[in-house]
Amino acid sequence: MTSIEIPIRDKSFVIETGKMARQADGSTVLKYGDTFVLATAVASKTERVGIDFFPLTIDYLEKTYSAGKIPGGFFKREGRQSEKETLTSRLIDRPIRPMFPKGFKCETQGIVMVLSFGDENTSDIMGITGVSTSMMISDIPFNGPISGVRVGRLNGEFIIFPDLDESEDIDMDLIVAGTDDAVMMVEGMAGEASESDFLEAIDLAHEQIKKLNAMQRELRDKVGKPKREVVDVAIDDGIRAKVDELATPKITEAIKIADKLQREDAVSYTHL
Template sequence: MSKLIQMPSKTWLKYKRWDVIKRYQSAASTVNLGNRTLTIETGKLAKFADGAAVIKQGETSVLVTAVTKTLSQPSSFLPLTVDYRLKAAAAGRIPMNYFRRERGPSESEILTSRVIDRSIRPLFPDESSREIQVCCNVLAVDGENDPAILSINAASAAIAVSSVQYQWNGPVGAVRVGYVDDKFVINPLRHELEQSKINLVVTSSKQGIVMLEGGANAVDYDLFKEAIKVGYEESFNIIESIEDLRKSASENKYIPKRLPPRFQDTEIQDAVYRLCNSKLTAVFTDYNHDKFSRDSAVKLIVSGVMNELKDLYLSMTEDDLNQYIQRCIKQIFRESIFTTGKRCDGRSLTQLRNISCSVDVLKPLHGSSLFQRGQTQVLCTMAYDSLDMSLKFGPVAQLISGAKEKNFMLHYEFPAYATNEIGRPGTATARREIGYTRR
């Protein structure tokens, strides 16, 4: 570190972030899952990243890096981006396109990115506003061990050894639970998963279960609950392994202390609550409102409260004051529900919205339907075609999934006009639309 401080280049000092310059201590941790071993390493690859981890199980290995911006920016949501990539080279193949180069992320890669995102995002505190990017790069794949599950654990380890660890309530551990030959199997191999009655991904932290995804093939309810319990218990072994890794990697390594929590001034919170409480409660308990009229009423109240707060707290920016207001809206909204026992549209806590269903609404098509619940509509159309039009998988996808083609495809579209917004029709499919596409 002393040599870096003596460097004369002011330009270099201007752009280099000192909270990232640290001596990585190489460390490794091993955990037994079932009858196989999972190894997590850090400090060997991607040393300039805030945090990096390589995870291996069998012959499958994944490198995950976590990079954060030093300065936080005002944001109404956590600016976290997760990008998972499985390149053809990881399977010893060349991409099957004209240019023989990797193109954009595939449907499967985007879905996996969303699973990783859902596993780590809930553990960041509300005041987190530092931009974070998590990149998952599959280095090698053997076709039996699932790189997606490994990526969740590697992402957890990368964040745990990074400078953002003190802003995160992790680590998390993730396992896939299968049920083969009347036995639970942790992280089943591909051929085992094909015979499994349960396919369940369980991500847990020390506080409890964070994320569940999967399904089952006509199994008993108690058996499925037992699968969740088994996955929850097994994930603790991974959590302990990551914590051991963090302790070993933190030796002789500079990591900045946790930043003081933002938006925790009780005086401002109380002032915002006094200004908003009665007005917002009246809106949330007026069951004649629909979505748009309620949103308009809330925006009008927020605008008036913002003007009053600007006069009271001259040193606060509008973005910071808005954070207090949004937190207050959430608090009052929940209080009104628990106090009255009704939702903002007048329904009880156990009452569902009415749903209307119509079929064969477009006669010339093979199939069509229109579903509406509340103010949300879904128009679905179906088309039959020959088996030659089935979706053909490339060699890498075949290696991971074991399937060569798929003759059922569900394409999801979310046009801008669905939420009364302006967008560019005909552009590339958004990640959100792909995220709702069935595997």
């Protein structure tokens, strides 16, 4: 088993691999306080033929045993994903999806499972970092790393990874994901906040993101697998220019239509 550890506030943030889900292309366990998250990455060896999109699936799962409970009632088996799990899956998907190279069309899955839920309020954010790390150490082509950080403002001061008690009193709650060079996603809620406060929160999150990204690179250097080769499908410049000539004026006019249904119809006719 290989692990990397850094301090965040008064706790240790740990990424380890080699102990669980070893048959996956890449798997990691992230630990922060009493919150443990398992993230796995798997991709098929052959590409799907005839598709024009990247078939990526991200699932975030919270099991009741992670909180030391079992479902009540006659049926003890857990059902389908809750609304929170679905929304968190999308939260993880958004910054992860653009990091794959063009031309990669293999079925790919990133699964995040909460093994233990403490009072750190970070399992969803750890999912972003976990999936990225699992992709990094696998043979799946991935232009990472990317990490996620939650920032809260409590009594006028910004804090990283506010816990459940602190989250009740914060007046700004931001989720930031990014690479070393750019912020890929910002989500959250806040009361009144100035532009300078908002930028300060993002800058603080980005500094922490760089540290988490460095952990991922260090783990990749220790246990990472050689990456698969991806053949990028080149588009003829003449075809690109012709499509641009024919479609750009029509799409430009279509998106100016104020009515939503009429605009959608105009755009769909442009595709024809």
